[in-house]
Amino acid sequence: MVRISKPKTFQAYLDDCHRRYSCAHCRAHLANHDDLISKSFQGSQGRAYLFNSVVNVGCGPAEERVLLTGLHAVADIHCENCKTTLGWKYTLHILSVGANISTKTCHDPVSSTPW
Numbered sequence: 001m002v003r004i005s006k007p008k009t010f011q012a013y014l015d016d017c018h019r020r021y022s023c024a025h026c027r028a029h030l031a032n033h034d035d036l037i038s039k040s041f042q043g044s045q046g047r048a049y050l051f052n053s054v055v056n057v058g059c060g061p062a063e064e065r066v067l068l069t070g071l072h073a074v075a076d077i078h079c080e081n082c083k084t085t086l087g088w089k090y091t092l093h094i095l096s097v098g099a100n101i102s103t104k105t106c107h108d109p110v111s112s113t114p115w
Contacts, residue, residue, distance in 0.1 A: 011080060012055035021049075026082040028056045042068055048087060056080045062091045 012029060014020045019033035031054045041048040060076040065088075067074075074088040 014055065021051075023056075023079040023082060023084060023086070025084045026079060028079055028081040030054050030056060030079075030086070043087065057086060058083075059089055 014029040014032050020029055021031045021033070021036075022029050031051045035052040035054070036049060037052055038050040039047065041050045054077070056079065057077045058080050060078070062073050062075045064071055064073050066072075073091045075091050076085055077087055077089050078085050
């Protein structure tokens with residue numbers, strides 16, 4: 001018996017970069033290598049990557065979490081195609097004198113793979 005499966009469709013394809021990061025489970029494009037800011041971030045499960053911008057991700061509700069660098073408002077992000085949790089997105093950084101809005105995104109390197 002031959003099974004015909006629905007083809008995977010992504011919201012955005014990143015063709016203009018020689019190297020990109022994609023979801024480890026469904027290979028949806030997530031970010032160009034040029035958008036990588038740092039590989040030295042620490043997540044709750046180890047090393048995390050910080051990106052300037054990403055595509056094909058959905059965002060959960062924002063919540064305050066105490067991270068290594070202090071109190072931050074973050075939202076979990078997931079792959080829009082397969083719903084795998086990829087990491088978190090900074091939505092607001094709480095400072096003692098005010099607030100600094102940020103839209104940077106951190107990914108768990110286990111959930112995203114470079115190509």
